[in-house]
Amino acid sequence: MIIFAIMEEDYIKLIFGLKLKQIRTDRNLSLFGLSKLSGLSKSYLNEIEKGKKYPKPDKIAILSEKLDVPYDQFVSLKLDKNLAPIGDILKSKILKEIPLELFGIKESDLIDIVANAPDKVNAFISTIIEIAQHYSFSKESFYLASVRSFQEANNNYFEVLEQSVIKFVEAYQLDLKANISSLELEEILVEEYGYTINNKELENYKELDSLRSIFIPKTKTLLVANHIDEAQRTFIYSKEIAYNYLNYKERLYTFSWIKFENFDQVLNNFYASYFAGSLILPQELLTNQVEKLFKKKTFDDKQFVQIAQSFNASPESFYQRLTNILPKDFNIQNLFFLRFIHKKNSPNFYLTKELHLSHQHSPHANETNEHYCRRWMSLKVLKDIVNTNDKHVFNLQISNYPDSNQSYLVLSSATKDPFKTDQYRSVSIGLLINQQLKRKLNFLEDKKIETFNVGVTCERCAIKDCKERMVPAKILEKEQKNLKIETVVNDIFKQFS
Incomplete structure (x- = not known):
């Protein structure tokens, strides 16, 4: 590029x-x-x-x-x-x-x-x-924001990459109807691209306990953390194949990333991740399963979780893949994706990744240390998994924003962070509820799906008697006070003009 x-x-x-x-x-x-x-x-x-x-x-x-x-x-x-x-x-x-x-x-x-x-x-x-x-x-933040805007401008669907995956599968005789395994991909990396896979070396460095892999280009050695699960290993191998198959010279060498040297590295990292998601969660297969779910009159949470777990992919990869296929195959373009992290016994929740298609939906990140609404499903599943210590917690709700008169169907999953003690993460996808969505999702009238009035942050929320409120709505109150002052000043102008 x-x-x-x-x-x-x-x-x-x-x-x-x-x-x-x-x-x-x-x-x-x-x-x-x-x-x-x-x-x-x-x-x-x-x-x-x-x-x-x-x-x-x-x-x-x-x-x-x-x-x-x-x-x-x-x-x-x-x-x-x-x-x-x-x-x-x-x-x-x-x-x-x-x-x-x-x-x-x-x-x-x-x-x-x-x-x-x-x-x-x-x-x-x-x-x-x-x-x-x-x-x-930072420069890294600017790069990431640029890629995110690029995703949003293209409804997060890239036909060229989807076709590249199909060609790769045909060339290497892989069966997309069966889960792609790390062993299949490891064989390709070793035999086709001359990789050496090392599963032990990273364990010798405590400072690198948050890294899942390091690639050494000179010797084509891929150091992989020994304690990652099968889904994570498959994703890492898929990204490495993408870098080679798509012939990307500019790339990142650690996963997760430490720093970016130029924009090409950031963009190619996104392309490689997209390729990996498309390979692990094939478009046609996933679309067919989601379509069956959407046709039901009531929401089947067990079926949704079963679909997610039927692929050799993490919940985050699954939710992100939904942001590719829903706009393309279902024409559902008003959606958002969120990833939160939360540490046990901490009052804080941090939004670490977000994507908004069509326009800037609520909720979205704030930069002023305000308190995110505790009624969001993204936060609820995090609190639930801390209390239950389950491996995976899923839930959904309809989130209604009274101020904007908009409602979203929000589906969320929470899992334990495998790399950090007592830390958890949630991933969510929110679909704007409109007439178009009601025609596509038969279960939207399901009475079992609870509806909650929500805000963006406590400081800006007008909801009265909220038991989950962390702090008073001081910013909203200040805005309302200024509005009253402005109204009185306008009246005085009219009186003396």
């Missing part, structure tokens, strides 16, 4: 254009006025200011004389203070790493935006930097 970059020549053109436009506007000159003053055509000057042309030395000399600006200052790449942030960001590696081509944004589009509204771009850049610093928004 080619990462977006502004070439050096384009950078020089753009900087000159920005300087010319700034000087012209400082002199209160229109393009027409500068054309009359310099003898250069208006269209030519316009092309310069947009960063599309760089004038020859004789033309620069004319502009230098007519605008009373030293020639050296004109050709210098140094920008004045008010445009300096634009120059800094253009010279930095940031733009080279932004995956704008994923969203159909061309290099020329960005240059036009910067050239036509430099002050606004400057203000925008400054704002982004300030937000990033305020929330400790």
